[in-house]
Amino acid sequence: MKRWSWILIVVLLLTTVLTACGGKQEAQTEKIRLALILPSTIDDMAWSQSMYEGVMAVQKEMGEDKMEVAVSERLGNPVDAGAAIRQYADQGYNIIIAHGSQYQNVLEEIAPDYPDVSFAYGTGYEAHDNIFAYDPQAQEGAYLQGIIAGMMTKSNIIGVVGPVEAGDAIKYNYGFQQGVEAVNPDAEVRIAYTGSFGDIAKAAELAKAHMDAGADFLTGTAQQVVGAINAAKEHGGVYWLSNDMDQSSLAPETVISAQVYHWEKVVQQIIDAHQKGETGKHIVLSFANGALELKYNPQLESQIPQEVKDAVEQAKQQIIDGTLTVKLPEN
Amino acid sequence: MFAQLLHPDVIIGILATGVRLATPFLLAALGEMFAQRSGVYNLGVEGVMMMGAFSGFWVTLTTGSPWLGVLAALLIGAVMGLLMAFISVTLQAEQGISGIGLYMFGWGLAGFLFRLLVGYVTSVDGFHDIPLPGLSRIPVLGTVFFDHNWMVYFSYLLIPITWYILFKTTWGLKVRAVGVTPEAADTLGVSVARIRYTCVIIGSMLAGMAGAFLTLGHTNMYADNITAGRGFIAVALVYFGRWTPLGIAGGALLFSTVDALQLWIQVLGIDIPYEFPVMAPYVLTIIVLALVSGRIWQPAALGRPFDREG
Amino acid sequence: MILVLAVIGALLVGAFLLVIAGANPIVAYRAMLVGPFSSRYGLTETLVKTTPLLLVALGIIIAFRSGILNIGAEGQMMIGALCGTAFALAFPNLHGAILLPATILVSFLGGAFWGGIPGWLKAKLNVNEILSTIMLNSIAWQLMIYFLRGPMIDPKERSYGTGVPQTQQLPHQVWLGRLLPRTRLHWGIIIAIGLAVLVYIFLWRTSLGYKMRAVGAQKEAARYAGMPVERLLVLAMALSGGFAGMAGMIEVLGIHHRLMDGISAGYGFSGIVAALFGQLHPLGAIPASFLFGALMLGADMMQRAVAIPAAIVFTIQGLVVLFVVGTDIFIRRPDFAQRLFRRRRPAARKEGA
Numbered sequence: 001m002k003r004w005s006w007i008l009i010v011v012l013l014l015t016t017v018l019t020a021c022g023g024k025q026e027a028q029t030e031k032i033r034l035a036l037i038l039p040s041t042i043d044d045m046a047w048s049q050s051m052y053e054g055v056m057a058v059q060k061e062m063g064e065d066k067m068e069v070a071v072s073e074r075l076g077n078p079v080d081a082g083a084a085i086r087q088y089a090d091q092g093y094n095i096i097i098a099h100g101s102q103y104q105n106v107l108e109e110i111a112p113d114y115p116d117v118s119f120a121y122g123t124g125y126e127a128h129d130n131i132f133a134y135d136p137q138a139q140e141g142a143y144l145q146g147i148i149a150g151m152m153t154k155s156n157i158i159g160v161v162g163p164v165e166a167g168d169a170i171k172y173n174y175g176f177q178q179g180v181e182a183v184n185p186d187a188e189v190r191i192a193y194t195g196s197f198g199d200i201a202k203a204a205e206l207a208k209a210h211m212d213a214g215a216d217f218l219t220g221t222a223q224q225v226v227g228a229i230n231a232a233k234e235h236g237g238v239y240w241l242s243n244d245m246d247q248s249s250l251a252p253e254t255v256i257s258a259q260v261y262h263w264e265k266v267v268q269q270i271i272d273a274h275q276k277g278e279t280g281k282h283i284v285l286s287f288a289n290g291a292l293e294l295k296y297n298p299q300l301e302s303q304i305p306q307e308v309k310d311a312v313e314q315a316k317q318q319i320i321d322g323t324l325t326v327k328l329p330e331n
Numbered sequence: 332m333f334a335q336l337l338h339p340d341v342i343i344g345i346l347a348t349g350v351r352l353a354t355p356f357l358l359a360a361l362g363e364m365f366a367q368r369s370g371v372y373n374l375g376v377e378g379v380m381m382m383g384a385f386s387g388f389w390v391t392l393t394t395g396s397p398w399l400g401v402l403a404a405l406l407i408g409a410v411m412g413l414l415m416a417f418i419s420v421t422l423q424a425e426q427g428i429s430g431i432g433l434y435m436f437g438w439g440l441a442g443f444l445f446r447l448l449v450g451y452v453t454s455v456d457g458f459h460d461i462p463l464p465g466l467s468r469i470p471v472l473g474t475v476f477f478d479h480n481w482m483v484y485f486s487y488l489l490i491p492i493t494w495y496i497l498f499k500t501t502w503g504l505k506v507r508a509v510g511v512t513p514e515a516a517d518t519l520g521v522s523v524a525r526i527r528y529t530c531v532i533i534g535s536m537l538a539g540m541a542g543a544f545l546t547l548g549h550t551n552m553y554a555d556n557i558t559a560g561r562g563f564i565a566v567a568l569v570y571f572g573r574w575t576p577l578g579i580a581g582g583a584l585l586f587s588t589v590d591a592l593q594l595w596i597q598v599l600g601i602d603i604p605y606e607f608p609v610m611a612p613y614v615l616t617i618i619v620l621a622l623v624s625g626r627i628w629q630p631a632a633l634g635r636p637f638d639r640e641g
Numbered sequence: 642m643i644l645v646l647a648v649i650g651a652l653l654v655g656a657f658l659l660v661i662a663g664a665n666p667i668v669a670y671r672a673m674l675v676g677p678f679s680s681r682y683g684l685t686e687t688l689v690k691t692t693p694l695l696l697v698a699l700g701i702i703i704a705f706r707s708g709i710l711n712i713g714a715e716g717q718m719m720i721g722a723l724c725g726t727a728f729a730l731a732f733p734n735l736h737g738a739i740l741l742p743a744t745i746l747v748s749f750l751g752g753a754f755w756g757g758i759p760g761w762l763k764a765k766l767n768v769n770e771i772l773s774t775i776m777l778n779s780i781a782w783q784l785m786i787y788f789l790r791g792p793m794i795d796p797k798e799r800s801y802g803t804g805v806p807q808t809q810q811l812p813h814q815v816w817l818g819r820l821l822p823r824t825r826l827h828w829g830i831i832i833a834i835g836l837a838v839l840v841y842i843f844l845w846r847t848s849l850g851y852k853m854r855a856v857g858a859q860k861e862a863a864r865y866a867g868m869p870v871e872r873l874l875v876l877a878m879a880l881s882g883g884f885a886g887m888a889g890m891i892e893v894l895g896i897h898h899r900l901m902d903g904i905s906a907g908y909g910f911s912g913i914v915a916a917l918f919g920q921l922h923p924l925g926a927i928p929a930s931f932l933f934g935a936l937m938l939g940a941d942m943m944q945r946a947v948a949i950p951a952a953i954v955f956t957i958q959g960l961v962v963l964f965v966v967g968t969d970i971f972i973r974r975p976d977f978a979q980r981l982f983r984r985r986r987p988a989a990r991k992e993g994a
Binding site: 213 | 340341344348351352442446450451452453454545549550551552554555556557559561591594595597598599600604605606609610
């Protein structure tokens with residue numbers, strides 16, 4: 001017990017010394033100060049990286065003198081995320097984006113204490129006074145990718161490498177299944193989960209099992225899929241449909257298309273709303289408003305038959321004008 | 332649906348996957364076995380594996396040679412083992428906590444260095460499968476056992492090698508003596524500290540190699556938290572195997588074959604909530620150990636620092 | 642004094658890493674050491690982290706004193722919180738004065754059950770507790786996810802189709818009140834400190850506690866003295882798991898107000914460190930948990946202050962643990978340093994490799 005008092009004394013001493021020699025931070029009012037809370041890392045080649053690049057794009061557009069960005073990574077659990085969000089709010093950040101559906105709860109708890117700060121999270125739907133909820137319609141792009149897979153598959157077996165059966169993974173898989181079903185009722189979509197978001201070795205093994213079982217098209221979500229993509233690349237003869245961001249740089253010969261989220265549009269919208277003093281709203285990312293995009297990998301585009309592209313284009317138009325609604329699970 | 336599982340191709344697929352998945356467990360657990368036999372349990376295997384995974388990956392990425400990568404992983408493993416041995420043997424620290432410290436340190440450092448030195452997801456050209464001439468042609472067994480890369484073969488060769496070292500050499504005898512009655516071993520002129528240092532370092536080197544297997548022999552990439560708890564499973568398997576190479580091998584194969592089986596159950600679309608297949612290997616490991624348990628033996632001095640002057 | 646040197650040593654090695662990362666270590670450490678103590682935010686958040694650390698540590702202490710290393714607190718937290726949450730959601734109309742203690746009790750029982758399994762497996766079937774607790778951690782996580790996305794999911798998540806694995810909010814009357822407005826500091830810290838005193842009384846002032854410590858100190862001797870060693874082991878693990886279960890539930894009641902993935906947040910492991918830093922003494926665990934909480938928060942704040950990769954947080958925490966545990970011997974045996982230099986062990990030079 002005695003040595004704890006020693007530590008306390010020294011810590012307090014250090015505290016005073018360090019406080020004394022530290023400078024003061026100038027507060028600037030005109031500058032937008034944006035803090036980004038990420039569950040994974042800025043280089044995960046998936047969900048977190050795509051948002052990070054979106055924010056960076058906005059910052060580049062606005063200029064670094066107009067916008068300051070702070071990033072905190074690896075805050076997958078709500079406890080540490082809550083501490084980070086509170087600290088940013090305390091330090092006077094104007095906009096705090098917590099990039100994950102798991103942060104809804106934390107924001108609802110913190111936001112009322114900081115009415116001047118705009119908070120945002122997603123995937124989510126519950127917006128409040130100063131909470132924005134952004135909501136990528138992952139099922140829409142998934143549907144289009146389902147069409148590609150359904151029309152092009154030769155084995156009629158399509159494998160999904162899922163993380164945990166929840167949130168965006170459900171939306172994506174559900175839309176994907178509908179897309180396949182619409183063009184090729186004989187094809188079988190086999191959905192399996194690794195039970196983890198980041199275990200790339202397990203994802204690779206799951207992809208191998210899918211391929212050994214005859215799958216010639218694969219897709220999946222979360223940062224774990226980089227392992228599966230690489231396994232598909234090494235296996236050869238199969239295609240990967242990527243989500244979150246364009247992952248074709250990992251495997252240019254394998255990743256045939258990608259559903260890309262244009263986060264910069266969301267971030268810009270939040271900044272604009274904040275500057276105009278608007279209250280929080282539900283921001284949808286869809287094909288209709290151009291925040292979602294289906295990209296073909298230019299290297300493989302020639303391998304996609306024109307009729308497939310036409311079918312995708314047609315479905316996309318129907319989704320945009322509302323004649324086709326991709327369903328979400330109901331119960 | 333379950334009939335599909337009995338299809339020969341599926342069974343071969345499951346077994347081959349199981350054999351491959353067992354490799355990191357075998358390497359790390361057989362290494363940890365030495366450490367524990369000498370009386371030191373190292374909970375930090377996970378951290379060492381992360382460092383091994385990263386250093387192997389990074390050296391391969393920069394030099395293009397996975398062999399240098401494995402060498403680097405072994406070296407880093409040795410350094411981390413030295414650190415662990417210094418703290419738990421020389422400084423007689425409580426081993427559970429120093430292991431957790433080592434885990435945090437290695438796990439964090441690997442992620443930190445990755446950001447600093449690489450900073451983006453990429454892949455390397457790792458080790459390729461070497462079908463063993465002749466043997467790989469044997470039906471069923473060939474694909475299951477003899478169509479892998481050298482690290483897989485090496486990990487299985489380690490089973491008889493470690494058994495021989497531990498039970499048939501004088502050095503092995505000393506290790507076992509130090510783990511049971513360090514005082515007696517000391518009076519007989521065995522340097523307890525030197526044996527423990529060697530064992531912890533060997534264990535740590537193999538853990539580093541296990542990590543390198545994940546990046547160079549399995550996924551050919553590195554990502555945050557690539558070990559995903561495998562280091563802790565490896566420690567558990569040492570207890571499962573009762574500190575014998577055969578027992579550990581049995582545990583590793585059981586765990587990873589069930590894991591492979593559950594992946595296939597999901598892939599074949601058998602309809603049960605996926606959490607239950609995912610947890611199956613963990614449940615089964617406990618059940619099997621509970622069923623075969625009898626009189627338990629363990630290195631009597633496990634976890635107990637030795638101090639010559641009492 | 643030695644402990645302070647150890648912490649400083651760890652920070653010096655850490656400073657080296659900071660410099661490599663291109664950060665100014667003085668600015669960084671200022672944020673790390675000053676942050677948790679210098680503001681209302683820092684102090685309250687430190688205490689927020691202290692609460693689960695202390696509760697887990699208390700459980701660890703009970704198990705350790707009885708001769709078992711419980712590394713399953715992570716899973717016990719989840720199961721405890723799962724049971725407690727299910728209970729509170731099942732009886733939303735009960736008065737808070739009944740529902741709150743009952744919920745905590747249920748979480749205790751849930752954690753005790755999950756901790757009792759390895760205890761029973763060890764006592765009856767000789768299954769090593771390190772093995773079973775590691776496995777049970779993974780099993781608990783999958784079980785929790787299953788319930789969170791299945792039977793216990795928030796109906797709103799289902800109707801909207803987002804499917805985030807979380808339960809609905811708990812009835813307001815079970816929420817633990819906040820001690821200070823605009824902070825997350827809640828009554829849990831008071832509960833935890835109260836329980837620390839109780840555990841101290843239990844272990845040192847009751848005959849059952851004495852027996853448990855006897856089993857931990859000299860298992861065979863305790864057996865000869867006629868103590869039911871096996872039963873005591875199961876009890877110790879159950880109590881240990883129960884405390885972890887409460888830690889999980891109090892996090893839910895005090896902070897999140899609903900059960901969701903990630904609430905255990907690694908406390909199951911850091912709690913072990915806090916327990917051992919506190920000399921495995923229930924009262925020593927109080928300052929130890931506080932300082933370890935400050936270290937966890939401070940490292941996070943440092944990372945945000947100088948914008949360095951988050952992984953360094955874990956690295957520096959690991960370094961502190963290694964240095965502190967490594968230098969512990971100099972405190973236990975003041976003559977150790979002299980002996981070390983006298984005997985001139987060659988390996989002694991390899992510090993901080």
